[in-house]
Amino acid sequence: MNYNSTYWRPTSIQERTSNSAAFDKSLQSILEEGQLLSLLLKLMKAKKAMEIGVFMGYSLLSTALALPKDGKVIAIDPDREAFEKGLPYIKKANVESKIDFIHSKALLVLDEMLGEEKGEEGTFDFAFVDADKMSYGEYHERLIRLIKVGGLIAYDNTLWYGTVAEPDNAGLPEFVSKVREFLVKFNELLASDSRVEVSQLCIGDGLTLCRRTC
Numbered sequence: 131m132n133y134n135s136t137y138w139r140p141t142s143i144q145e146r147t148s149n150s151a152a153f154d155k156s157l158q159s160i161l162e163e164g165q166l167l168s169l170l171l172k173l174m175k176a177k178k179a180m181e182i183g184v185f186m187g188y189s190l191l192s193t194a195l196a197l198p199k200d201g202k203v204i205a206i207d208p209d210r211e212a213f214e215k216g217l218p219y220i221k222k223a224n225v226e227s228k229i230d231f232i233h234s235k236a237l238l239v240l241d242e243m244l245g246e247e248k249g250e251e252g253t254f255d256f257a258f259v260d261a262d263k264m265s266y267g268e269y270h271e272r273l274i275r276l277i278k279v280g281g282l283i284a285y286d287n288t289l290w291y292g293t294v295a296e297p298d299n300a301g302l303p304e305f306v307s308k309v310r311e312f313l314v315k316f317n318e319l320l321a322s323d324s325r326v327e328v329s330q331l332c333i334g335d336g337l338t339l340c341r342r343t344c
């Protein structure tokens with residue numbers, strides 16, 4: 131990671147919103163992340179996907195476009211209003227039928243999916259996680275059971291503005307520090323998890339790909 135570049139320095143949180151060159155760079159990186167995930171979905175021939183954290187549906191749209199006609203993406207977010215703001219674009223792209231939006235916090239839905247009634251264990255090809263960072267550990271324990279062997283889980287923001295490479299929280303805002311500490315531990319946990327093969331990419335705000343191996 132080019133940690134010394136302007137983009138990755140923690141100050142880029144301010145720079146991203148106040149400096150248009152940094153914003154353009156940030157936007158370009160987000161687009162690259164979407165393109166990469168779209169490519170992977172096609173290579174995997176994924177049919178059943180999940181997205182935790184939808185917001186206005188940018189990554190959801192990209193996933194839906196990459197799935198085949200009979201593919202499905204279960205999209206979970208407690209913010210329906212944001213999803214509905216992006217819905218016209220999903221409709222325009224003609225992929226609404228591939229999306230099942232669930233208006234809820236994700237943990238409740240994942241636990242239900244793992245219950246006997248739903249029985250969705252080992253049925254998903256792909257999951258993209260881009261929601262409340264402090265719950266990533268709890269999502270991981272559930273997703274590892276919901277994804278099929280050979281399937282992929284992608285965790286977004288695992289570099290957290292590059293701050294996971296800092297030796298400590300010095301000079302960081304409280305919210306950034308809390309999540310940084312959590313993500314440092316989460317990244318370590320993934321690296322030592324024998325159930326997955328892991329690759330952490332310096333794209334967007336850091337994207338960790340986990341392929342379920344057993």
Ligand SMILES: C[S@@+](CC[C@H](N)C(=O)[O-])C[C@H]1O[C@@H](n2cnc3c(N)ncnc32)[C@H](O)[C@@H]1O
Pocket residue numbers: 182183184185186187188189190206207208209212234235236237260261262265
């Ligand atoms: C960074 S945004 C997602 C952006 C989206 N993936 C994209 O690329 O356009 C994070 C989203 O996570 C959602 N979120 C927060 N807590 C959540 C939870 N417990 N379960 C599911 N989604 C949650 C927020 O409502 C917000 O819309």
